[in-house]
Amino acid sequence: MAHFLIILHILTAMLFLGPVTVAVSTFHTRALAAHNGEDNAKGAASTLYKITQAYGNLSILVPLIGFAIMFTNSKFWHEGRFHASILLAVIAWVLLYFVIYPRQKKMMGALGLLEADEQAAETYEVADWDKAKGQLSMFGGIFSLLWVVIAILMMWH
Template structure:
């Protein structure tokens, strides 16, 4: 049973974290290009936003499956504190995605007019400084990726 859960854990990490990392590291660049009127970048921005949102939510499976792995062999995994640290790091990464990256991406999408009409009507989306917004998303995307790299390293210690 432990092997099956570990395989699911690793597959979830590969299938969900990779696309979200690429999408969050590319979204702000393409959104800034779309802001200047680039229609190709507009399409890419919409796609990267959907990837970030959908795969990002599914990426929560990675720490949840990590916890499940710990419960498959309680005597071993609960004594190994690097696994506890890895779960905390992955939850921090997910919090960065949920509370820092997603809202900023949504603001950019709204400012570009790419959200659904009901979302656009519910709130005014404005960005005064596109350079600052772009650099913030770049920074938080880098933090997201770094936390996952640290998580992977921690799990192999």
């Protein structure tokens, strides 16, 4: 059972964390380009926003499966690298859900690209687009770096 869960853990990491990391890393550039009048950038920003949302939510399976793996063998409970990985994954999701998602939504709303009900629910405004792009770039980089550190911890013996 442990081998099956490990394979599933690795597959979900590749299939879900890869796309969300790329989307988080590129959304802000396409949103700024859309703000600057590039029509094709609006479609790209919308797609990247949806990828961030969908794959970000699905990627919660990665640490859940990892946590399940810890129950297959007691040796996993005695290795600090697994505990550190879980902590870093929680930090990454807090960053994604409470910092990156809201900032992306604000930019999408300011561009008028949200679903009609979301667009009508609130007034969205971005005062400084370059600053907003820079902040999303920074937070996206931290999010990506956390996953790199987690991957290194998983492979470290």
